[in-house]
Amino acid sequence: MNLKIKATELRADILTLIHHARTGHTGGDMSVIDILTVLYYKHMNVRPENIKDPEHDRFVLSKGHSAEALYCVLADLKFFPKADLDTYSCYGSKYIGHPNNKVNGVEMNTGSLGHGLAVATGMALAGRMDKRDYRVYAVMGDGEMAEGSVWEAIMAAGHYKLDNLTAFVDRNRLQISGSTETVMSQDSQEKRWEAFGWNVLSIAGNDIDAIDAAVTLAKHTKGKPTVIIANTTKGCGISYMENKPVWHHRVPTEEEFAQGIKELEQRRAQYE
Numbered sequence: 001m002n003l004k005i006k007a008t009e010l011r012a013d014i015l016t017l018i019h020h021a022r023t024g025h026t027g028g029d030m031s032v033i034d035i036l037t038v039l040y041y042k043h044m045n046v047r048p049e050n051i052k053d054p055e056h057d058r059f060v061l062s063k064g065h066s067a068e069a070l071y072c073v074l075a076d077l078k079f080f081p082k083a084d085l086d087t088y089s090c091y092g093s094k095y096i097g098h099p100n101n102k103v104n105g106v107e108m109n110t111g112s113l114g115h116g117l118a119v120a121t122g123m124a125l126a127g128r129m130d131k132r133d134y135r136v137y138a139v140m141g142d143g144e145m146a147e148g149s150v151w152e153a154i155m156a157a158g159h160y161k162l163d164n165l166t167a168f169v170d171r172n173r174l175q176i177s178g179s180t181e182t183v184m185s186q187d188s189q190e191k192r193w194e195a196f197g198w199n200v201l202s203i204a205g206n207d208i209d210a211i212d213a214a215v216t217l218a219k220h221t222k223g224k225p226t227v228i229i230a231n232t233t234k235g236c237g238i239s240y241m242e243n244k245p246v247w248h249h250r251v252p253t254e255e256e257f258a259q260g261i262k263e264l265e266q267r268r269a270q271y272e
Contacts, residue, residue, distance in 0.1 A: 003208045004271040007037040011237045012264045013072040019257045021088045023097065027247035029069040031172040031206070031232040032139060036073050038211040039137055043219075048079050051105060057134050058107050058123045062116020063141035063170060064098035065249075071095060071103070079105035114147025116140060117167055121157045124165035124225070135219070139168040146184040151196075157225045158197030165225040166218040167198075171205060172234040179245075193227045205230025206237075238263055 010033050018024030040046070044057040061070050068088070075082040080103065087093035094102040098111030107123075110116050120138035127134050144150060157165055169189065173179060181187065194200045199221045203210040211230065218226035234248070235241025238260045252260060 001041055002271060003037050003041060003212070005268055006041055007034050007208060008237065008264055008268040008271065010037060010069070010072050010076065012261060013076065014068050015238070015252065015257065015260050015264070017068050017072060017085055017088055019252055020086070021090075022251050023089050023249075024068045024251065025065040025249050026068075026252070027234040027241055027244070027250075028063060028066045028141060028170065028172070030236045030238060030241060031234050032063070032066050032170045033069045033073075034206045034208055034232075034236070035139060035168055035170065035211055035230055036069055038208060038215060040073050040077060042212060043215050044137065045134070046105070047077065048104065051079070054130075055132055055134050058120070058136045060107055060116045060120045060123075060136070060138040061099050061110055062120075062138050063113065063144060064110030064116070066141075066170075067097060067099050067111075070099055070106070074103070074105040077105075079103075113141065113144035114149040117150055117157075118153040120165060120167070121153045121160075121162065124157065124162040125160055127164055128160075128162065134164070136165045137168070138165070139170060142169055142171045142173065142186065142189075145169065145186055145189065154193065154196045154198065161197070161223050162225045163222050166215065167225065167227045169227065169229045170232055171229050172232045189229055193229075197224055199224050199226040200229065201226060202229045202231065205232035237267060 014029045018026050046056045050056045075085055088095045089097060094100055099106045101109050108119055117138050120136045124136040190200050190202055201214045203214050214228045233242050235244060241247040
């Protein structure tokens with residue numbers, strides 16, 4: 001499978017979903033989708049047919065406001081019918097604005113930032129205690145790194161040397177109120193994680209090949225958990241969204257939607 005083409009197709013699905021629903025965290029979806037593509041389509045042992053198997057890999061989207069990206073991946077992999085997404089954010093729908101474990105394939109409800117890594121750490125520790133072979137992956141936004149519970153989880157995972165745990169930081173440097181460096185400076189993130197006993201990898205976070213290589217390294221790292229600090233671009237893939245804080249939560253107009261789809265079609269053609 002050409003993962004670059006797949007990620008581009010998923011970007012179009014996300015844009016279509018948000019345009020139809022008239023709601024969504026568009027910028028963060030676009031920055032994180034390359035990570036989800038590499039994990040779900042190449043590395044993670046999880047599919048609709050094995051989701052009840054205790055050995056399946058676990059995934060936690062701690063930055064739960066990017067639920068649209070996760071839902072589009074799960075629908076594409078047939079965890080549920082793609083037509084279900086027509087109900088996204090409608091009254092009574094289980095497809096709501098944050099991951100909901102009533103949706104097949106979603107491990108836990110997320111959205112209260114700072115909780116995901118703590119639960120993922122518990123999952124990884126449980127896997128070790130139960131002598132299971134599954135791996136656990138968690139994806140956080142850089143804005144949530146200001147939450148204290150994140151650092152308690154980082155300390156615990158390092159202490160227990162959970163080498164079955166891989167964390168990602170979607171480091172797009174923007175959050176709802178502006179630059180992360182203005183809100184809560186964190187440019188020493190690599191040194192901080194390393195001080196807590198983690199294997200630290202810092203990569204170009206929208207580069208499919210770099211993500212693939214980093215996940216492979218994490219799988220072969222023994223004696224400590226791995227964090228992949230993915231230096232991404234908010235709104236990646238659509239020119240008028242890139243590095244614009246306003247696209248943290250914004251719905252495209254008809255003209256913007258058409259332009260976005262056109263740009264993604266051109267991007268896809270480059271990868272064929």
